Amino acid sequence: MTGIKEAFREYILLMKYNPRKILILIFLVIISAVFGKYFSFVLFVALFLTSAFFIPESPADQMLPLSDREIRSLYLSRVWVKVIHVLFFFMINLVIGMIWNLWGYRDLFRENPFMVVLFSILTVLFSTFFFLTTMNSSMRLLKSLFYEGKRSVPVLIGRIGCVLYGVVLLLVCVTILEFQGLIDSVLIVTDTILLLIGVVGILSSWKISKR
Amino acid sequence: MNPLFTCKNLTKRLESKSEKDAHAYSLNQVSFSIEGGEVVGLIGRNGSGKTSLINTILGLYHLKGDSDGGELRMQDHDSRSDQKEYRSRIGFVLTDTPFSLQKSPLEIGETYGPFYPGFSMERYKELLNTFGLLTNGKPKGRNKARSAIKNLSTGEVLKVQLAFALSYENKLLVLDEPIANLDIDFREEFYRILRDYVSDEQHGILISSHNIDELESISDQLLWIGSDGNAGEREGYVKYFGTQEELKEAYRMVEADGDSLNSLDDQMIVGKDISAVHSRALVRIDEARLPSELRSCARYSDLKEIFYYSERGNGK
Numbered sequence: 012m013t014g015i016k017e018a019f020r021e022y023i024l025l026m027k028y029n030p031r032k033i034l035i036l037i038f039l040v041i042i043s044a045v046f047g048k049y050f051s052f053v054l055f056v057a058l059f060l061t062s063a064f065f066i067p068e069s070p071a072d073q074m075l076p077l078s079d080r081e082i083r084s085l086y087l088s089r090v091w092v093k094v095i096h097v098l099f100f101f102m103i104n105l106v107i108g109m110i111w112n113l114w115g116y117r118d119l120f121r122e123n124p125f126m127v128v129l130f131s132i133l134t135v136l137f138s139t140f141f142f143l144t145t146m147n148s149s150m151r152l153l154k155s156l157f158y159e160g161k162r163s164v165p166v167l168i169g170r171i172g173c174v175l176y177g178v179v180l181l182l183v184c185v186t187i188l189e190f191q192g193l194i195d196s197v198l199i200v201t202d203t204i205l206l207l208i209g210v211v212g213i214l215s216s217w218k219i220s221k222r
Numbered sequence: 223m224n225p226l227f228t229c230k231n232l233t234k235r236l237e238s239k240s241e242k243d244a245h246a247y248s249l250n251q252v253s254f255s256i257e258g259g260e261v262v263g264l265i266g267r268n269g270s271g272k273t274s275l276i277n278t279i280l281g282l283y284h285l286k287g288d289s290d291g292g293e294l295r296m297q298d299h300d301s302r303s304d305q306k307e308y309r310s311r312i313g314f315v316l317t318d319t320p321f322s323l324q325k326s327p328l329e330i331g332e333t334y335g336p337f338y339p340g341f342s343m344e345r346y347k348e349l350l351n352t353f354g355l356l357t358n359g360k361p362k363g364r365n366k367a368r369s370a371i372k373n374l375s376t377g378e379v380l381k382v383q384l385a386f387a388l389s390y391e392n393k394l395l396v397l398d399e400p401i402a403n404l405d406i407d408f409r410e411e412f413y414r415i416l417r418d419y420v421s422d423e424q425h426g427i428l429i430s431s432h433n434i435d436e437l438e439s440i441s442d443q444l445l446w447i448g449s450d451g452n453a454g455e456r457e458g459y460v461k462y463f464g465t466q467e468e469l470k471e472a473y474r475m476v477e478a479d480g481d482s483l484n485s486l487d488d489q490m491i492v493g494k495d496i497s498a499v500h501s502r503a504l505v506r507i508d509e510a511r512l513p514s515e516l517r518s519c520a521r522y523s524d525l526k527e528i529f530y531y532s533e534r535g536n537g538k
Contacts, residue, residue, distance in 0.1 A: 020336075074320060
């Protein structure tokens with residue numbers, strides 16, 4: 012994919028010229044490592060902190076000596092670098108949680124592997140969808156395929172999805188605290204809805220990027 | 223010999239995003255060319271389309287759909303079919319910087335430089351040093367080259383863009399209103415840089431400015447964008463493209479009393495100022511139609527006068 016090397020280079024330059032981001036990186040590693048099975052509930056915090064690593068994007072990208080297709084590919088590469096960035100923390104969470112059975116992570120997995128796998132896939136899909144639909148790169152990508160200034164449907168779906176996810180997450184937290192017995196049924200419903208939104212969002216963004 | 227840069231019948235339509243403040247602007251059939259070694263000065267009143275033209279040339283506005291058309295060519299490379307080669311040959315210095323405000327000058331060089339053919343980070347740093355933005359040996363905190371460009375002044379940001387543009391192999395330099403934001407002591411250096419850039423006759427410059435006096439001193443040709451229409455729908459067009467001498471040859475400033483000026487044929491008058499103290503009128507020259515008593519009162523007008531009276535309104 013054109014631009015993946017350049018996107019990684021930009022990511023490294025972010026830290027070269029902003030050393031404080033290294034502290035944020037360490038803090039994110041710690042959050043990922045210690046929360047175990049409750050990592051999904053602090054995912055929003057992690058995503059907002061991860062915004063510190065958003066590669067600043069600008070009109071200069073559109074004037075780069077590349078073809079329009081290569082520029083779109085560069086935008087998509089930046090999105091994938093962000094997704095890999097989140098996956099990195101997710102992997103830390105999974106590996107450390109399972110090894111040390113943090114907050115009963117390993118026990119939960121043995122008890123209900125389907126739910127853990129489903130919720131994990133959902134978390135990854137949602138994070139990917141979050142970046143695809145809220146990053147400047149992906150918005151420019153979508154705008155470059157339409158007339159300047161016109162909104163695109165996938166961006167709207169993404170924003171609505173983010174709000175819905177936040178509301179549902181809040182409901183789940185309340186449910187866990189007050190109604191222990193209902194946790195499984197609530198999660199099945201929310202997981203299914205959010206999974207569908209995530210899949211639709213990713214497929215539509217991927218299809219648009221292929222044009 | 224083919225021109226260095228050609229714009230042929232360029233048409234570009236822009237519509238506002240807001241439904242409450244709906245308005246549209248079009249560039250209509252804009253054609254001009256830039257030869258190697260030439261500086262083309264771009265003038266026009268506010269909102270006439272100078273920046274829109276520049277943004278379209280640079281690729282910030284794309285040509286698409288039925289309402290857009292025309293051709294932009296950089297040497298033999300078309301802006302649509304040969305995008306990489308076209309874009310790699312153009313350098314830019316814009317008042318509204320296209321670089322991210324979060325990045326420092328050095329970060330900009332390292333991030334974007336590798337995309338441009340022949341970009342030299344050493345040359346870039348040398349120029350930043352020359353422009354007073356990178357002082358070797360000073361503590362990090364006092365080096366503007368390491369500070370995000372949002373913390374720099376407008377003039378300093380222009381210098382960063384100029385340093386970047388001069389650090390890779392381009393053939394056309396496009397500048398959008400740089401002069402007003404440069405400090406007086408840097409301007410002479412700036413003009414020297416522009417003269418050096420075109421001195422080999424292999425490079426060209428397109429520079430827009432409201433400072434007509436200064437454009438008059440550096441431009442070989444003028445591209446004047448006029449505009450018609452109302453607040454809801456405006457259209458930009460080429461009012462004039464040619465040398466300053468040809469433009470000045472077409473007009474005369476007549477300074478006489480108000481009654482004499484009022485007796486002139488309205489078709490000749492571009493604009494006039496009538497007062498008890500001092501009256502004058504800019505006229506389209508046609509010596510045969512100028513009354514004999516007024517021929518001795520006519521003189522060549524400068525660019526500023528031509529622009530002022532033409533843009534202010536017909537015969538007013």
